[in-house]
Amino acid sequence: MYIGVISMRYAKALLAYADEKGTEDTVYEEAGILAYSFSRIPELRQALDNPVLPAETKLKLICEAAGGGQVSEELKRFVELVLEERREKFLQFMIMSYIDLYRKQKNISVGKITTVCPVAEEVVSRIRALVVEKTHGTVEFKTKIDPKLEGGFIFEIGTYRLDASVANQIKRVKQQFIAKNRRIV
Numbered sequence: 001m002y003i004g005v006i007s008m009r010y011a012k013a014l015l016a017y018a019d020e021k022g023t024e025d026t027v028y029e030e031a032g033i034l035a036y037s038f039s040r041i042p043e044l045r046q047a048l049d050n051p052v053l054p055a056e057t058k059l060k061l062i063c064e065a066a067g068g069g070q071v072s073e074e075l076k077r078f079v080e081l082v083l084e085e086r087r088e089k090f091l092q093f094m095i096m097s098y099i100d101l102y103r104k105q106k107n108i109s110v111g112k113i114t115t116v117c118p119v120a121e122e123v124v125s126r127i128r129a130l131v132v133e134k135t136h137g138t139v140e141f142k143t144k145i146d147p148k149l150e151g152g153f154i155f156e157i158g159t160y161r162l163d164a165s166v167a168n169q170i171k172r173v174k175q176q177f178i179a180k181n182r183r184i185v
Contacts, residue, residue: 004093004097006087006094007090007097008097008101010078010087010090011094011098011101012101014027014074014075014078015098015101017074017078018074021074023074024102026072027072027098028098028099028102030075031095031098031099031102032099033065033066033067034062034065034066034067035092035095035096038092038095044061045092048061048062048089048091049088049089055084059083062079062091063075079091082094106137107136107138108137108138108140109131109139109158110139110140110158111127111131111140111156111157112142112143112154112155112156112157113127113144113153113156114143114146114149114153114154114155115153115154116145116146116147116149116150116152117145118143118145119143119153127155139157148167149165149167149168150167150170151165151166152164152166152168152169
């Protein structure tokens, strides 16, 4: 069976279960922490793939990675089910699918602003307000600092990307200059 199909089925089940219990927000926060743990700690993935490690140990590991051992009963029962069905190698994909489904259900957009220096909170708030006005939902923003931009900014939300960086403008001018000089030769 395709990994995406398995992951999506389990994620939909987790979302429905959390909705039923009224804890979808808590599970979303824990899923975000767990997804971050998966991306930053490759040993976690290796431990879950280890067939010798007992399910109880894997459960404790996942609960620790999802919030320091104190996780919601819904997430804990979900992980127990995943371990019982021996689907732990798909858990990372299930968690990412849950996050995507939750964001779709709650109309949450994810944006990122990359600049050379830190951005004032009032600027981020104004941008957030503009995006909320256009999407009629909520926005989660991440800011990133990248000195390679040399100036300007890169704004990304969903599939939309606005690159107004000095480095990109220099690159475009260089490409235009090379293209014009090829015609002369």
